[in-house]
Amino acid sequence: VCIQEKVPGVQVTVLSEKFSPHTTSDGAAGFWEPHILNDTPQELIRRWGDETWDHLKTLYLSPVACDAGVILLSGYHLHKQPQQDPDWASTVFGFRHLTKQDLQQFPGFSSGWFSTHLLCEGRKYLPWLMTKFKKAGGKVQQGKVTSLTELADRYNVVVNCCGIGAGELVGDSTVQPVRGQVYRVNAPWVKHYLIAHEDCYYIIPCSNNVVLGGTAQKGNWNLSPHPTDSKAIWEGCCQLVPSLRKCKVDHEWVGLRPSRPKVRLERESVGKGSSSLEVVHNYGHGGAGITLHWGCAQQAARLVQEALSLQQLKPKL
Numbered sequence: 001v002c003i004q005e006k007v008p009g010v011q012v013t014v015l016s017e018k019f020s021p022h023t024t025s026d027g028a029a030g031f032w033e034p035h036i037l038n039d040t041p042q043e044l045i046r047r048w049g050d051e052t053w054d055h056l057k058t059l060y061l062s063p064v065a066c067d068a069g070v071i072l073l074s075g076y077h078l079h080k081q082p083q084q085d086p087d088w089a090s091t092v093f094g095f096r097h098l099t100k101q102d103l104q105q106f107p108g109f110s111s112g113w114f115s116t117h118l119l120c121e122g123r124k125y126l127p128w129l130m131t132k133f134k135k136a137g138g139k140v141q142q143g144k145v146t147s148l149t150e151l152a153d154r155y156n157v158v159v160n161c162c163g164i165g166a167g168e169l170v171g172d173s174t175v176q177p178v179r180g181q182v183y184r185v186n187a188p189w190v191k192h193y194l195i196a197h198e199d200c201y202y203i204i205p206c207s208n209n210v211v212l213g214g215t216a217q218k219g220n221w222n223l224s225p226h227p228t229d230s231k232a233i234w235e236g237c238c239q240l241v242p243s244l245r246k247c248k249v250d251h252e253w254v255g256l257r258p259s260r261p262k263v264r265l266e267r268e269s270v271g272k273g274s275s276s277l278e279v280v281h282n283y284g285h286g287g288a289g290i291t292l293h294w295g296c297a298q299q300a301a302r303l304v305q306e307a308l309s310l311q312q313l314k315p316k317l
């Protein structure tokens with residue numbers, strides 16, 4: 001969608017093995033908070049995160065908020081050890097430190113913050129974006145790409161935004177999963193998010209259900225819910241909000257956060273001669289793909305523009 005908006009007359013095709021609701025982005029809570037980004041430079045996290053925040057804020061304040069799956073959510077970040085204020089404190093709304101009175105609700109936690117965040121639900125947002133994309137003339141094709149150069153005779157530029165699949169596609173062994181298991185439950189009485197950072201437990205209400213998480217297991221590719229994780233998540237979340245014991249479980253889900261030493265967002269020429277191709281890489285967003293998505297997409301679209309203006313355009317089939 002960003003490319004369509006930035007490059008006049010461009011024809012864009014989304015070529016993907018899986019579509020919504022079967023992607024990692026569909027299962028994520030969609031909570032705006034930069035995390036699991038390893039050594040991605042702080043100034044880039046701030047720039048991409050803030051651009052995404054502004055984009056989501058605009059959607060939230062518009063009539064499309066419900067269709068696009070963008071909501072505003074307040075709640076608690078809980079810590080067992082004293083922490084420095086996070087870099088995102090000045091981006092979110094109403095950041096403050098928890099008082100002794102706040103902390104009385106949460107035995108075992110000694111500090112934390114209260115803040116209001118935007119949340120973008122992939123399961124609503126992706127179909128909403130797809131409608132926009134198709135209306136603007138975008139094409140869609142299902143299929144697994146095994147080599148980027150196989151696309152050289154069909155496209156002038158390819159954007160590699162394959163998430164966890166990017167590692168295999170471009171032979172980047174630094175892409176590793178950080179496995180996240182969650183429950184989706186019906187608990188409409190839960191109106192605040194709670195994130196217990198050291199234990200990795202969280203409770204995040206979305207528009208139709210509540211996400212109970214989670215795990216962050218590096219290098220684990222198992223896409224099935226594991227009973228040991230289910231038990232730990234259930235007990236951890238029920239300790240935070242005991243009334244959750246009464247909730248009805250909708251389903252469990254596992255996703256692989258596409259982790260990398262740092263987000264890869266750059267241009268590269270791959271292949272030689274007739275199979276050479278301009279590629280824009282945009283992958284490795286760890287636990288923050290939704291948090292950074294619009295800022296990264298803007299940058300990727302600028303790189304597409306650059307790649308198009310550098311090459312002599314030949315008509316392709």
Ligand SMILES: Cc1cc2nc3c(=O)[nH]c(=O)nc-3n(C[C@H](O)[C@H](O)[C@H](O)COP(=O)(O)OP(=O)(O)OC[C@H]3O[C@@H](n4cnc5c(N)ncnc54)[C@H](O)[C@@H]3O)c2cc1C
Pocket residue numbers: 015016017018019023024025026027028029030031032033143144145146161162163164165166169179180181182213214254255256257258283284285286287288289290291292
């Ligand atoms: C449990 C959990 C909770 C999360 N919560 C949050 C959150 O609250 N906030 C947040 O910001 N982030 C969150 N994340 C992280 C977020 O989900 C990811 O960073 C994000 O989904 C990555 O998006 P992506 O588009 O790169 O990958 P994906 O959503 O996985 O999309 C990649 C696409 O590429 C396609 N593809 C891959 N390889 C190929 C190939 N070879 N050929 C063709 N197509 C291919 C796939 O089919 C898919 O359609 C969470 C992740 C998990 C697991």
Ligand SMILES: O=C(O)CCC(=O)C(=O)O
Pocket residue numbers: 029031032033035180195202213214257286287288
């Ligand atoms: O911890 C958060 O900010 C919300 C959940 C999340 O982003 C994740 O599980 O990766």
